[in-house]
Amino acid sequence: MSKVLLMNGSPHENGCTYTALTEIADTLAENGVESEMVYLGKQPVAGCIACGKCRETGRCVFDDKVNEILEKLDEYDAVIVGSPVYYAGPAGQLCAFLDRLFYCGGGRMAGKLAAAVVSCRRGGASAAFDRLNKYFGISNMHIVGSQYWNQVHGNAPDEVRRDEEGLQTMRTLAQNMAWLLKNAEAGKKQGITPPQYEARIGTNFI
Numbered sequence: 001m002s003k004v005l006l007m008n009g010s011p012h013e014n015g016c017t018y019t020a021l022t023e024i025a026d027t028l029a030e031n032g033v034e035s036e037m038v039y040l041g042k043q044p045v046a047g048c049i050a051c052g053k054c055r056e057t058g059r060c061v062f063d064d065k066v067n068e069i070l071e072k073l074d075e076y077d078a079v080i081v082g083s084p085v086y087y088a089g090p091a092g093q094l095c096a097f098l099d100r101l102f103y104c105g106g107g108r109m110a111g112k113l114a115a116a117v118v119s120c121r122r123g124g125a126s127a128a129f130d131r132l133n134k135y136f137g138i139s140n141m142h143i144v145g146s147q148y149w150n151q152v153h154g155n156a157p158d159e160v161r162r163d164e165e166g167l168q169t170m171r172t173l174a175q176n177m178a179w180l181l182k183n184a185e186a187g188k189k190q191g192i193t194p195p196q197y198e199a200r201i202g203t204n205f206i
Helices: 014-029 053-057 065-075 092-109 125-139 155-161 162-189
Strands: 003-008 036-038 078-084 114-122 151-153
Touching: 003 014, 003 151, 014 036, 014 078, 014 114, 014 151, 014 155, 014 162, 053 155, 065 092, 078 092, 078 125, 078 162, 114 125, 114 162, 125 151, 151 155, 151 162
Parallel strands: 003 036, 003 078, 078 114, 114 151
Antiparallel strands: none
């Protein structure tokens, strides 16, 4: 069975972001796809210090949930990242977390499905959504869309639950992801192999 990692990047464990991710988790389950939600917590998250140690060890020097997810990364076939919107961007601790996770494990993200989900009171959702999608687009991940940009509106979970279009967007996203995961699994059974990439070329503009 395919498995999806849901990352709750809000400091509010059961807040608006959680409400959106729960709608996705429930729809995935209805479509026969397992999911696991990880809450990043309220504690400060260290940013990447560009020490390069992860290139030697495959782990971050800051031993926190980044390493916990890295240890289990190969269990997941897809990743969905959820965040509140702060000043038209994702939560700062989530960005610090993702910077380190993708720097350490970006190569292992290739081929996984991915989606971002954002929650806002009123505005800034599309800018935050765009910021999160940057992690996926640079990592050979396959970004899954929905009927609208993946956003919900409300200042509290009860308000989000009244955002009928937003919740429908979450369900449509989950349906699309479940369908694509099943197609990928069927393709493997038919002997269709993942792309074989060229050796990476890095050009510095100096």
